[in-house]
Amino acid sequence: MAKPGFKRSAKRKSSRPYGGAAQRGGKPVAEVEKPKAVFEAAEPLLPRERRSGNRLPQTVSQLLLCEPSPDYALLDTGNGEKLERYGTTTIRRPEGQAMWLPHRPASEWDGADATFTGDTDEEGPGRWKFSDPAREERFPLEVDGLPYWGRFTSFRHTGIFPEQVVHWRSMVKAIEQAPKDRPVSVLNLFGYTGLASLMAARAGAHVTHVDASKKAIGWARENAELAGLADAPIRWICDDAMKFCQRDVRREQTYDIILLDPPAYGRGPKGEVWQLFDHLPHMLDAVRDLQSERPLLTILTAYAIRASHLAMHEIMQEVMAGMDGRLESGELVLRHASAEQTSEDEIARHLTTSMYCRFIGSELNGVNL
Numbered sequence: 001m002a003k004p005g006f007k008r009s010a011k012r013k014s015s016r017p018y019g020g021a022a023q024r025g026g027k028p029v030a031e032v033e034k035p036k037a038v039f040e041a042a043e044p045l046l047p048r049e050r051r052s053g054n055r056l057p058q059t060v061s062q063l064l065l066c067e068p069s070p071d072y073a074l075l076d077t078g079n080g081e082k083l084e085r086y087g088t089t090t091i092r093r094p095e096g097q098a099m100w101l102p103h104r105p106a107s108e109w110d111g112a113d114a115t116f117t118g119d120t121d122e123e124g125p126g127r128w129k130f131s132d133p134a135r136e137e138r139f140p141l142e143v144d145g146l147p148y149w150g151r152f153t154s155f156r157h158t159g160i161f162p163e164q165v166v167h168w169r170s171m172v173k174a175i176e177q178a179p180k181d182r183p184v185s186v187l188n189l190f191g192y193t194g195l196a197s198l199m200a201a202r203a204g205a206h207v208t209h210v211d212a213s214k215k216a217i218g219w220a221r222e223n224a225e226l227a228g229l230a231d232a233p234i235r236w237i238c239d240d241a242m243k244f245c246q247r248d249v250r251r252e253q254t255y256d257i258i259l260l261d262p263p264a265y266g267r268g269p270k271g272e273v274w275q276l277f278d279h280l281p282h283m284l285d286a287v288r289d290l291q292s293e294r295p296l297l298t299i300l301t302a303y304a305i306r307a308s309h310l311a312m313h314e315i316m317q318e319v320m321a322g323m324d325g326r327l328e329s330g331e332l333v334l335r336h337a338s339a340e341q342t343s344e345d346e347i348a349r350h351l352t353t354s355m356y357c358r359f360i361g362s363e364l365n366g367v368n369l
Contacts, residue, residue, distance in 0.1 A: 045282055053322015056359070060313055062330035064166045064356065068337035071143050072162040075337050076109070077351055078102030085337075086150060086158060087141050089113045093156050097351065103336075116156045128152045140226070144169070146202065148195055148223040159193045159219065163332040163353045164261075167299050168199045170358075170369040171257055174296045175203040177367050178256065183233075187248075187290065189241045189260040194220025194234075196259055201232035205257070210237045210244050212268045240268030242279060245286035254292040261301045276305055284319040295325070297369075298359040301332070309355035316357045325364075329357035 068074065075083040075090070079102060082095035092112035102109065115129045128137075141150040141158075143165060150158045175184045184205040188197045193216060197209040211217055217238050224230050237244060241262070260283070266274045287298060298320075302312055313329035320327065336349045360369065 051321040055317050057326040059328045063333045066163045066166050066334050073337040074334040076102050076104040147226050168196050172203045175205050185255045186257040187255040194223050198227055198229050201234050206233040208235045210241050214238050240272045242283055249286050249289045255290055256292045256296045258287050258298045264305045288319045294363050295361040301354050301356045303354045312357040320359050325359055325361040331355050
């Protein structure tokens with residue numbers, strides 16, 4: 001039986017916007033409003049059908065670790081905050097999970113180049129305090145040799161979620177290891193500032209980048225220009241991710257690699273409302289139908305939802321049943337950088353940021369992702 005039409009939606013909170021509809025900036029930079037109460041689409045969701053086929057071989061409860069690097073390091077956490085280094089810029093921001101005490105002295109925290117102040121709610125707007133009043137809100141950064149623009153946004157973000165780098169590196173390996181008889185096609189849903197899309201294009205893939213925010217698309221294009229990839233084979237699509245997938249299924253379009261990083265709640269460019277627990281299964285059905293004949297990789301990441309990675313794992317098992325590959329699931333984790341005077345406790349301290357599940361096609365058997 002189809003679900004009934006949606007009722008008026010109350011405002012909800014999420015650490016990630018729907019396809020860029022919040023927290024994201026573009027050119028020129030303008031602060032993006034919080035999602036407001038809107039009417040959800042009246043069209044009911046169609047009933048889902050069970051996929052035939054066996055469960056896939058699996059690895060669960062795996063931690064993918066993002067190590068400190070010259071590009072980014074998590075310096076310390078504690079007392080509800082985190083201290084980070086982006087390139088040479090140190091940033092102090094709220095971090096609700098950091099219930100413990102910090103290791104580093106208060107002088108290091110107080111000496112941060114930029115401190116987020118104001119509303120400490122995950123979706124609440126705030127402001128930044130800079131040690132140098134002349135500091136600009138846009139600043140150049142780099143990830144794995146790819147230059148991009150960081151920004152101090154009013155929703156505490158900077159244009160990158162650094163833990164995602166481990167997924168991007170796996171994607172690049174998959175592109176490099178793929179058969180050379182055709183270009184690898186990549187679909188990046190909820191693509192944000194385009195860093196995954198640019199890394200895929202730099203590795204030789206043809207990319208379709210989808211985000212619901214014009215500002216995010218503008219920011220991504222700025223990053224492409226800065227990285228010297230303005231003419232790379234990337235389609236920049238400003239659209240609702242669910243509608244885009246449904247249209248591509250009807251067009252019988254397929255992709256070798258699909259990335260999706262949906263929010264818990266958000267809205268598309270025409271007021272389309274996304275609720276992860278209601279809509280993710282339907283989106284994954286479409287993602288399954290968009291798999292190429294020799295799929296390489298599908299990566300699902302979720303932030304700030306009341307579920308474990310096993311919930312993501314089981315819906316992926318259901319959707320990908322019978323496919324030729326395997327599933328891995330767990331958490332993305334940042335490891336603390338060591339101070340000059342370290343303790344074993346400091347070296348061992350980690351911060352989990354999100355959960356993930358990824359399908360790895362048999363084409364990548366034997367490849368260490």
